[in-house]
Each structure stands twice: as C-alpha cells, then as structure tokens.
Amino acid sequence: MTRSEATAPTTGAPDGDEFDVIVIGAGPVGENVAERAHAMGLGAVVVESELVGGDCSYWACMPSKALLRPVAALADARRVAGAAQAVDGGLDADAVLARRTSFTSNWQDGNQVAWLDSVAVDLVRGHGRLDGPRRVIVETPDGSARTLTARHAVAVCTGSRAALPDLPGIADARPWTSRDATSSKEVPGRLAVVGGGVVGAEMATAWQALGSDVTVLVRGDRLLPRMEPFAGELVAESLTEAGAKVRTGVSVESLERPSPDRPVTLSLSDGSRLEVDEVLFATGRKPRTDDLGLETVGCEPGGWLAVDDSLRVTGVHGGWLYAVGDANGRALLTHQGKYQARIAGSAIGARAAGVPLLETDRWGAHAATADHDAVPQVVFTDPEAASVGLTAADAEQRGLRVRVADLDMGEVAGAALYADGYRGRARMVVDIDREVVVGVTFVGPGVSELLHSATVAVAGEVPLERLWHAVPSYPTVSEVWLRLLEACRG
Incomplete structure (x- = not known):
C-alpha cells in the first residue's frame, strides 16, 4: 500500500x-x-x-489527441512534395488504436x-x-x-x-458519448456524429480517417459555433473533402435500434432517415x-x-x-x-x-x-483551429470598439514551406481604445503551436507598438504576427 x-x-x-x-x-x-x-x-x-x-487522462484529452495525431501526421506528409510520394495507403487503424490505448x-x-x-x-x-x-x-x-x-x-x-438529449428511443439506441468515442476498440462502418462543437468535429475527423463513413449532423448553420465563423467553415470544407458528410440545419427527432447488434436508424427534422452502425451524441456537457x-x-x-x-x-x-x-x-x-x-x-x-x-x-x-479574457483552445481537426480571447462578435457585444485584421495564412513564407498549397486563415481583434490585442484565431495545419504566443499577447495586454519589436524568425509560420500587425496598421 x-x-x-x-x-x-x-x-x-x-x-x-x-x-x-x-x-x-x-x-x-x-x-x-x-x-x-x-x-x-x-x-x-x-x-x-x-x-x-x-x-x-483516460477518456478525453489524451486518448482523443492520440487518435488525432496520426491523422495530422499523414495529412502533413501528403501536403509536401517528395514526402507525399512516400505515402502509401491510409492509416493502420489497429496501430492507431493500440497507440491510443498506451496513452x-x-x-x-x-x-x-x-x-x-x-x-x-x-x-x-x-x-x-x-x-x-x-x-x-x-x-x-x-x-x-x-x-x-x-x-x-x-x-x-x-x-x-456528456449531456444526452431526451429523445424517443435514445435509451435503446445505446448511443456513444465522448467516452465511447475515445475508447472504442473497433472502427464502426458507419458513424453519425450529432453536434458540431469541439468533440463532434474532432471525433468526426478521427473516425473518418480510421475508415468510418461519417455523417455530421449540426443543428445550427456551422461547425465550431463559438469560434470565428471561418474556423467552422474551413474545418467543414476539409471534412467534406476527406469524404465525410456535413449536414447543417438538421437535428435528430428520434432513434430506433431493434437490438444491440443491429444498426440504429435516426429520424431527422428534415423528414429524412439515416441508418448507421453507431451514433455519437456530442451535444454538450453537464x-x-x-x-x-x-x-x-x-x-x-x-x-x-x-x-x-x-x-x-x-x-x-x-x-x-x-x-x-x-x-x-x-x-x-x-x-x-x-x-x-x-x-x-x-x-x-x-x-x-x-x-x-x-x-x-x-x-x-x-x-x-x-477565465473571462484569455481562454485558449485548440481544436485538433485537420486543419487545426486555435483561438484565445474574444471573437470579433464577442468583443462588440462587450461594447468594445475594435479593429479586425484578417490574413490568408498561405501568404506567409513559413506557411508555404510548411505545406504545399497551405490553406488557413488568421484573425486578430484589437481594442482600439487601449491598442491591445483582445482576441486571436488561427486556422491551418500546425497552428496549435502558434497559440501560446497569442495567449501571451492577450493575457499580457501587450501594446501593439511593443509587439512590433517582437521579431518573428524567418521563414517560420510565426511570421503571421508581422503580417497581422501590417494588416492592422492598414
């Protein structure tokens, strides 16, 4: 003992x-x-x-990121000429699941x-x-x-x-929650993901890459509704290109599963029905x-x-x-x-x-x-979405006068080297009265490692004039900071 x-x-x-x-x-x-x-x-x-x-440690951060890391590694290799030619086939699902279990x-x-x-x-x-x-x-x-x-x-x-909605047939359907999605030992043939938040987007990314036929059902009009609108748009675009189906403006009204070993049928608000082998409800927490x-x-x-x-x-x-x-x-x-x-x-x-x-x-x-002003978050989809502080809409709702700088991250030399045809976007939200950064959002491959610099700027309330003296190394993706400052200056 x-x-x-x-x-x-x-x-x-x-x-x-x-x-x-x-x-x-x-x-x-x-x-x-x-x-x-x-x-x-x-x-x-x-x-x-x-x-x-x-x-x-067991059902969220660690296993989910262990499932997602091979997805990003393979995608990164395929985005670089020379490395792409060395890639043969898709992920080894058994190896990915075994690595997940080790974590x-x-x-x-x-x-x-x-x-x-x-x-x-x-x-x-x-x-x-x-x-x-x-x-x-x-x-x-x-x-x-x-x-x-x-x-x-x-x-x-x-x-x-996990918070499950009170829907007809949900108990008999035995839906997945986030715990099931990160601990499953088998890849479902067909998976419905209900919810467009972080868990829904990440698990759709992981299981689609592992071989599931994934359909994402979103009640609202986009994925990742708490981030800048372009974040959800770019992630949905990538999921669709990878083979997943993303359906917005639709919700589940009832479920039917005759027995545990049979598929589950979802009746949807648009009148359609969807048959899948498993359904994950990623519809919030309590x-x-x-x-x-x-x-x-x-x-x-x-x-x-x-x-x-x-x-x-x-x-x-x-x-x-x-x-x-x-x-x-x-x-x-x-x-x-x-x-x-x-x-x-x-x-x-x-x-x-x-x-x-x-x-x-x-x-x-x-x-x-x-908790109020500088919460950082990374969504480990492909592309990654990372944000800290306030969105432009949040800042305006607080009554702040803001200036917004937007940037196509593909224009940054380091990003172009990181991936051929790099697709991503960055936004910086500035409080005009104090001339400090109150929010930053990055979307693109590898942007999670950019986020802490943004968190320091937001939490430290670093004046813009001082940020000009924080020189990013060339050619790195971090040069996005210089481009954002230039865009902010106008």
Missing part, C-alpha cells in the same frame, strides 16, 4: 481523518488543487470514485497514484458527499463509510459528463454535482456552482467551499481547470495563513482573470 492510500495521513495533516484540505475528484484539476495546497504548507487528501487522473495506460491509474504519493497527497477511494460544513463522507469500495473533516477548505473538482450532498450546505445540487474569481463558491457561510474546473462552468477545458486549481490552491493557502487576498484585482495572484 502506498502512503497516499494509507489509513491515516502522515505528512502535513492533523491526526486521524482530519485534513487541512479535502479535494473531491482526482482528475488533473483536483490533483493540482491538492498539490498547490500542499506546496502552501497544508495537508491534503483527494477522494476519487473512478480512476485517478480523471476524464482527461491511457490501458485504463490503469497506477502511475497517477504514484504521482500523488510523490507530492505527499493522500488518496481515499470511493464516492464522497458533503455532510454539512467542512465534512465529507466517503462511501468506500468495500461498502463502508469514512468521514473526513477539513480544517480549512473543501474543493469540488468533480468535472462534467456538471457532476448531482450526488455530492450540496443540499447539506445550502447549495442547489445538479447545477454549475457559482464562484468568485478565487474559485470560492458564493453564498456558502464561512467561505470554506471551492468549486474548481468544469464544476463551476466557467471554462470547460483541462488546461483552464488546472489554471483555476493553481489560483484556488494558492488562495486556500493564503486564507489559511491569514494573508489578505487581492481577489478583486484584475490579473492578481488570487484571481482567475483569464
């Missing part, structure tokens, strides 16, 4: 089952809250009912448990529920109950789950807050937990309850949740030490300001 799974804590914690900080949920967010609290001198324990490492550690969490142990954070396996202020009762795998008490804080880091005992501390169960910028749940007497990551609904992204975790852990430590916080200060050490 590792120290982290021992009956009683041994490092930095009070006696027995009393801890400085209790973290419910051992995904990347919970792990980071606990580690940061420990670094602040507090004893921490995490409670986990599934695998330590959470959805990101999930075959759905075993031993390495993650060892990491917790290495940072002196304790682990209790089981389902944790609040039972009044600073108290958590854990139903352990052997059926017994264990009561944990927090001296300073409890952090809810339970993440989110918080895992419905069975946490929140009602015992005056909170409504089942919804997103409202928090201040230090991630403390509002309206809870004593200010000891925190909600970090997807549970608060601010930005449902692993990296953003880990950012929140660092803020929350530091705030918990400061409050425990009696240090005043500057939580209302913009960009302060205990304020998750980036």
